[in-house]
Amino acid sequence: MSEDKEIEIMQSVYDKNDQVAAEINLSLTKRGIFAVNVMGSPGAGKTSTLIQIIKRLNDITPFVIEGDIEADFDTKTLLSLGVKTIQINTGGACHLDSPMIGKAVDDLNIGKGMLFIENIGNLVCPAEFQIGEHIKMLISTVTEGSDKPYKYPLAFEKADLIIINKVDLIPYVDFDESFFMKGVRALNKTAPVIKVSCKTGQGFDDVVTFLKNFI
Amino acid sequence: MSEDKEIEIMQSVYDKNDQVAAEINLSLTKRGIFAVNVMGSPGAGKTSTLIQIIKRLNDITPFVIEGDIEADFDTKTLLSLGVKTIQINTGGACHLDSPMIGKAVDDLNIGKGMLFIENIGNLVCPAEFQIGEHIKMLISTVTEGSDKPYKYPLAFEKADLIIINKVDLIPYVDFDESFFMKGVRALNKTAPVIKVSCKTGQGFDDVVTFLKNFI
Numbered sequence: 001m002s003e004d005k006e007i008e009i010m011q012s013v014y015d016k017n018d019q020v021a022a023e024i025n026l027s028l029t030k031r032g033i034f035a036v037n038v039m040g041s042p043g044a045g046k047t048s049t050l051i052q053i054i055k056r057l058n059d060i061t062p063f064v065i066e067g068d069i070e071a072d073f074d075t076k077t078l079l080s081l082g083v084k085t086i087q088i089n090t091g092g093a094c095h096l097d098s099p100m101i102g103k104a105v106d107d108l109n110i111g112k113g114m115l116f117i118e119n120i121g122n123l124v125c126p127a128e129f130q131i132g133e134h135i136k137m138l139i140s141t142v143t144e145g146s147d148k149p150y151k152y153p154l155a156f157e158k159a160d161l162i163i164i165n166k167v168d169l170i171p172y173v174d175f176d177e178s179f180f181m182k183g184v185r186a187l188n189k190t191a192p193v194i195k196v197s198c199k200t201g202q203g204f205d206d207v208v209t210f211l212k213n214f215i
Numbered sequence: 216m217s218e219d220k221e222i223e224i225m226q227s228v229y230d231k232n233d234q235v236a237a238e239i240n241l242s243l244t245k246r247g248i249f250a251v252n253v254m255g256s257p258g259a260g261k262t263s264t265l266i267q268i269i270k271r272l273n274d275i276t277p278f279v280i281e282g283d284i285e286a287d288f289d290t291k292t293l294l295s296l297g298v299k300t301i302q303i304n305t306g307g308a309c310h311l312d313s314p315m316i317g318k319a320v321d322d323l324n325i326g327k328g329m330l331f332i333e334n335i336g337n338l339v340c341p342a343e344f345q346i347g348e349h350i351k352m353l354i355s356t357v358t359e360g361s362d363k364p365y366k367y368p369l370a371f372e373k374a375d376l377i378i379i380n381k382v383d384l385i386p387y388v389d390f391d392e393s394f395f396m397k398g399v400r401a402l403n404k405t406a407p408v409i410k411v412s413c414k415t416g417q418g419f420d421d422v423v424t425f426l427k428n429f430i
Contacts, residue, residue: 009224042256042338042367043359069339071365092369094309094339121366123257124284124309124337143358143381144258150286151336152257154307166358172387 017129020098024132032112034214040139042121045165047074048198050116056208061113065104067096067120095125101132123152135160142166142175149183157187168197235313239347247327249429255354257336260380262289263413265331271423276328280319282311282335310340316347338367350375357381357390364398372402383412
């Protein structure tokens with residue numbers, strides 16, 4: 001197949017995805033549901049971050065769509081905490097797309113509240129696909145190192161909120177915060193960057209304050 | 216576009232890739248070059264692992280192809296250590312493919328030795344694409360957590376060598392080694408699993424002993 005043909009096909013995939021995403025977004029907005037696309041590397045602590053946030057939401061009802069290639073550990077954890085959660089297993093696909101979310105939103109029977117959509121652990125592909133969200137929350141970690149914004153620019157560029165997780169490990173790793181921030185700000189002038197630890201709870205009051213602004 | 220049409224197109228992409236990969240593999244073998252496809256999450260320590268290995272190769276000449284979406288920090292680091300290295304920037308693509316490697320192998324002008332191809336930091340897509348390698352080396356870390364084999368099975372299934380990096384951080388994180396190993400062995404009965412620390416050098420003599428078996 002020619003390269004032109006491949007590019008044309010990819011464009012058609014993106015266009016179809018974005019159209020469905022826009023429909024989902026509108027439907028969620030009308031129903032009073034604020035949706036957060038949660039992105040980060042494998043093991044960045046996406047589910048642990050959601051648990052810390054959900055604990056602090058008080059009168060806002062949380063819903064979670066859990067994206068994984070396989071397995072459902074995180075869904076089981078969230079359900080055990082009483083959070084209305086549904087699992088999507090992509091069976092190999094490296095990101096969630098909007099048709100998957102459309103179906104999950106229907107199945108989950110969501111009411112007014114805050115919907116967290118935990119994407120596949122991947123700093124590349126999820127950033128390319130709208131899935132009906134209102135904002136993208138990117139979780140980076142001090143253990144991944146401070147060069148991540150330079151190496152995976154799209155995720156940092158598109159994020160509306162950037163969390164630096166695992167700050168409790170700073171004494172034991174080489175994390176250059178000013179180099180990290182320089183990389184972030186070259187791509188993204190406006191997203192708040194909040195340092196957190198899922199171990200200690202540090203920083204999550206600020207995360208929740210930011211999220212509640214949108215409700 | 217219909218789903219059938221999309222599947223057909225993806226199959227054509229895989230077939231073309233695998234055909235070029237087989238040609239590269241044969242050409243490398245004939246020239247006495249042993250190639251290692253290095254895979255792992257963002258920040259798993261792929262380059263740091265290569266530095267530790269290369270230090271211990273002694274009479275074997277190392278070559279590196281560095282895959283990144285953007286930036287060339289790791290190439291600069293390796294060049295500063297005197298390692299013959301070439302950068303591939305995919306400009307967005309989430310994995311290396313075999314045509315990229317074919318070109319890089321020609322440009323790098325490789326002789327007899329060991330070629331490390333550092334793939335994009337991603338636990339999903341790189342596992343789907345042959346790039347002419349003789350073995351796949353997967354780098355996981357204790358900071359990512361022990362559920363990774365269950366969530367990203369293909370990478371663990373396809374690996375010929377699995378490294379658990381950052382074991383110096385075990386005292387500060389929750390890493391359940393027996394759960395991790397249970398997940399690995401459900402997918403992969405044969406790959407050695409070696410615990411290492413790029414900070415202390417622990418475990419790398421065993422890694423190099425394993426690699427030298429192939430030369």
